[in-house]
Amino acid sequence: MTTTSAFTPTANDMEATHYGIPVSTYGEDGNMLALGHHTPRNAFAAFNKHARTHLGFANFADDRHAHLDDWIDEIRHIWLTFHRGGPDTDWTWEGRPATADTPGAIAITVLDVA
Known part of the structure; x- marks a missing residue:
C-alpha cells in the first residue's frame, strides 16, 4: 500500500457539502465523516442530506x-x-487516527452506523 504524505483536505476532497459542512462516506458500512467539529444536530442534518442526495437513502x-x-x-x-x-491503491485518500497534538491533524466529526 503506497500513500503520499499527509495533506489538509478541503471541501473539494469530500463527496459533497451540505449546510456548509463538507461530508463524505468512508468504509463499507455507510459511515460518514465531516470536516470540522460540529454539533451533533448540525452533523446529523448534513449526514442525512448526504444519505438522501448522494446515496439515495431515506436518511x-x-x-x-x-x-x-x-x-x-x-x-x-x-x-x-x-x-x-x-x-x-483503489482509494483517493485515507484518514489515520491522530490526536489534536499530531502534526497535520484535522478535526473531524464522524458517524459510525455499523
Whole structure:
C-alpha cells in the first residue's frame, strides 16, 4: 500500500457539502465523516442530506423513523491525518487516527452506523 504524505483536505476532497459542512462516506458500512467539529444536530442534518442526495437513502440509517436521539451517541469528534492513495491503491485518500497534538491533524466529526 503506497500513500503520499499527509495533506489538509478541503471541501473539494469530500463527496459533497451540505449546510456548509463538507461530508463524505468512508468504509463499507455507510459511515460518514465531516470536516470540522460540529454539533451533533448540525452533523446529523448534513449526514442525512448526504444519505438522501448522494446515496439515495431515506436518511443515513435508511429508516424514515430514525431520530437524532437514536443516533446521538454514534456522532463523535475525533482527529485524523489525511493521506492520498498511491498509484497501486483503489482509494483517493485515507484518514489515520491522530490526536489534536499530531502534526497535520484535522478535526473531524464522524458517524459510525455499523
